[in-house]
Amino acid sequence: MCWFSFSLQKDADHAVVIAVTSRAVFGSGADDDEVYGEGLAFPLLQALQRVNEHLLMNNPAELLLFDIVLLTTDSQQQQQSPRIISSTRHYGLEVGRFCFSSEEDFVENLLKNNVQLFLSTDRNEASQATQRGVLSALLDHQTASCPSEQLKVLFFGDAVIQPDTGPTPPSRQAARSFSAQLGEMQRRFTMSDSPLSIGLVTWRGGRDSCADALHTLRSRGVRVDEAYCLAEAPWGPILSVFRPHFLLSDGFGGLEG
Known part of the structure; x- marks a missing residue:
């Protein structure tokens, strides 16, 4: 099941839809913390958002923008869905959709949401998505976590x-x-x-x-x-x-x- 955030949805005919697992974006935190810590792919989301900001600065009517889907397949994190949503707002991350899915049908949700690139730290998830025709990239400590203005x-x-x-x-x-x-x-x-x-x-x-x-x-x-x-x-x-x-x-x- 996918829920919409309060941010403005990108134009469905022009947006470049990228799904990133919440497990990659947020790190662990104490159970009594209101928000999660920053994870491996946190700088990646900031970089995607920076591209959108520059595109809109050049042309406020720009439609070719990144549209981010935050995907959660981890059952423990799904039980803390409000914490995931509040964490994105706390850090000012622009997420178009929050998708909470079982491990069995997450690829179906990627297809339903017209995801053009799926990013995960889990090799099995990336492989499953690729086999169904969804372009996927595997994130690790050699990539993803590098802060950059670009x-x-x-x-x-x-x-x-x-x-x-x-x-x-x-x-x-x-x-x-x-x-x-x-x-x-x-x-x-x-x-x-x-x-x-x-x-x-x-x-x-x-x-x-x-x-x-x-x-x-x-x-x-x-x-x-x-x-x-x-x-x-x-x-x-x-x-x-x-x-x-x-x-x-x-x-x-x-x-x-």
Whole structure:
């Protein structure tokens, strides 16, 4: 079941709907606390909100905005739903919908709410959503928790340029659509004033693979601000430099290798 917050709903035909688990956004707190502490994905929500604020500053009639769904599947947290709602208000987080769902039917709720990107710290949840065609990214301490004045998205180029060997999987279609929407948001800003920064990393292959991935993203209207060709080198140094809020592939983002 999903409940609406008191914030103004984004235009359903234009908004980019992102669902984040409350388990990722809020950390633990004492039982007698009125609000939860800040969690791993707290800076991510602030960065998404900052993009919306800049878009509306440029154009008060802007419709292409992030619309956030806060999803709760944890039964213990569901029993404290008023605390979740009051926590978002306490921190000034702009949440369009609060969704309290069982672990068995949370993917159905993602589909019903037209979620275009699902973010979770639970690998099993991300995998389930991906299998049903919902673009998903896995959050961990290497990503998500990095405070920044910009929303930083890192594309995994090896997945971007993966050849189609048959019918395009729904999750890949969703990835292409989402990247095109990010590109459209980018075009609302110049490079010097953008609250959205997009990076690209390729792990396999050399410069040609990176060039192919750059070309593919540009064909979707995405401007890449920073590109890295790792040639099977470790991820860690690049993540510490770019500090993305999440990694996007054509399945769900993980940081193997």
